[in-house]
Every structure is written in C-alpha cells, then in structure tokens.
Amino acid sequence: MSPRLSVVVPIYNVERYLQECLESIAAQTFGDFECVLVDDGSTDGSAAIADAFADQDPRFRVVRQENKGLGAARNxxxxxxxxDAEYLTFVDSDDTLPVGAYELMVRSLDETGSDFAAGNALRLRVAGLFPSHGHRKPFAETRLKTHVTEIPSLVTDRTAWNKVYRRSFFDAAGVLYPEGILYEDAPVSVPLHYLAKSVDVFSEPIYHWRVRENGDLSITQVKTDPRGVIDRVRSIELVREWLLARTEPEYREYLRSYDHNTLVEELPMFFWSVPDGDRAYRAAYQQHVSRLLRAIGVERLEALPAPLRLKYRLTLAGRMDRFVAVQRLHRKVRTLRARLAA
Structure with missing residues (x-):
C-alpha cells in the first residue's frame, strides 16, 4: 500500500545541514509518507548522509543523477x-520543518477537499527563528477553501516548499519546474494558485527557511550576482507566458494583477542592489528589467507612484548613473526615517 504523502528533497552539497533537515522530516507527527532524496551530483558528503539515513528509515530512498540544478532535481x-500517493510536497535540503507541519496540512485537505494547502514560514538563523517578511502578508490569517482572487497577496506566495499539493491536482496541471535557472519556484507556484479551485492557507508557520550565515551563502543570497537578476526576470516572464497562453477571459485580469505586483513589489527589490553592484550587474539589471517593462507595457508606469515611475524611466533610458544616485538618496532618507522612528 502506497504512502499517502510523497516528500521530495533535492540535495546538492549540503552536508552541513542535511542531517538536521532529514531528522525534521522523520520526526513528523504525520508518519504515512515516503521521502525521495534526489542526490543532484553532490561532490561533498551529502550522498553518504542520504544513504545512511535511507538505510535506517525505510520511508527514505535515494535517487541519483548528475548535477542538473534544483528545478531538474525536483522534477x-x-x-x-x-x-498513487495522494499528496505531494517539496523540501529544500538545508531547511527544516516543525513536527506538526504535515499533519496540519494533510488533515485540512482531507476535510476541505482543497487542491493544496500553504503555510507561513520562519527564517532559520544561528540565533533562532524569525518571521519571514515575504510570507507575512499572504499568511496573515488562516483561511480555508480560499483563492488568490480572494487574497490577492497570495500572488507573492511563490516558494515551492511551504505547500502540500493534492497529487491529482498537481499532475493534471502539468506545470513542472523550469530547469537551468534560479527562482524556479514561481513558474509553478503562481500558476497553481490560479488553477486551484480552493486553497487552505495557514498563518501557523509550517516551514523553517534557513539563512546561510557561515560563509557558504546560497546563490540567491548573493544579491549582486548578475545571474540573480537575469534569472528572476526570466522567472517572471515564464509566469507571464503561462498566463498569456490561457484562453479563459478571467486570465486577462489575472495577468494584469500579476503585472501590477511585479511592478510595485517584485522588481523594486532589485533597486537596493543596483548601487552595490558592479558594471556587469548594473548592465544586466538595465537590459533585462527594461525588456520586461516593455513587455508589460510602458504605459502602465503612468499609474505608479512618482518614485517608481522615475526609477523605471531611468532604467528604460539606460541612465544608470542617475539611477544609482537616486537610489542612494532614497537609501539615506529611509535610514534617517528609521533612526527618527527608533
């Protein structure tokens, strides 16, 4: 008889964190699961840790492949x-879970019949657990059988690992993780939010998202790597391409809503890195963000607040020196306001 829940853990060079991750899965109060460990060509001791864990717990098994990246490993x-497992979830191999995470979400899905459940997350640091800013708004309150059209901030719920999917729903959607890019979560998470008939949303933290602080930063933590801006823009474009391909009338409004969030929340996250980036980073930002702005429609900028309009116009014009000066001034003003409020 198959387990009710399948857990997929992609693994690549995480020997420092893997044991803790696997122990947190094994300790779940919901025990009817299998855990597929995908060794994505690790060159450190990760494979040995995975093998040892699978030897001692029959719910765990190891699959090996040459290194292809996180999206490919999830696929x-x-x-x-x-x-014929009923539910599916993903865990990143440097993170952990509170012991009742899967019991909470599976029980809810059994009761509501929703297509998936999603929950809040905490950042896992050496000093302890802290709220995840990116999950604060969409998971402000628990709401069962809801939808992104009822909670628009769920469009920012892009992470792969804070969810348990009904397997039949996930498979029928046919949306797999893009391979060879960073920020591969959104091209799956966002479409599935729109496709779902209903979603169970939990304010209770069900995931501990690690911040690497010991010198081995994840590539998404290196804010001035040009690949970061290139791949994040590509991730946004993949979501837009999926939305544009849908023929249902409501998807026009979904695209408009997604584009608005891109303009006011997602792209502005890059602004803070541009002054610290080198020439290559600034060139990548200007080229790829400009391409996306033109695809969304430059006329959409007119409805934005003045500071955003100014920064986007400078980006489109290639006036990066002026952009950097404006952003540095903005940083000083924000710092001063924070000091005065303290």
Missing amino acids: TGHRHVAP
Missing part, C-alpha cells in the same frame, strides 16, 4: 514518487 523526484 526527477516527482517522477520517482509512488504513482
């Missing part, structure tokens, strides 16, 4: 889970 794990 490999999905292909190797039990074919």
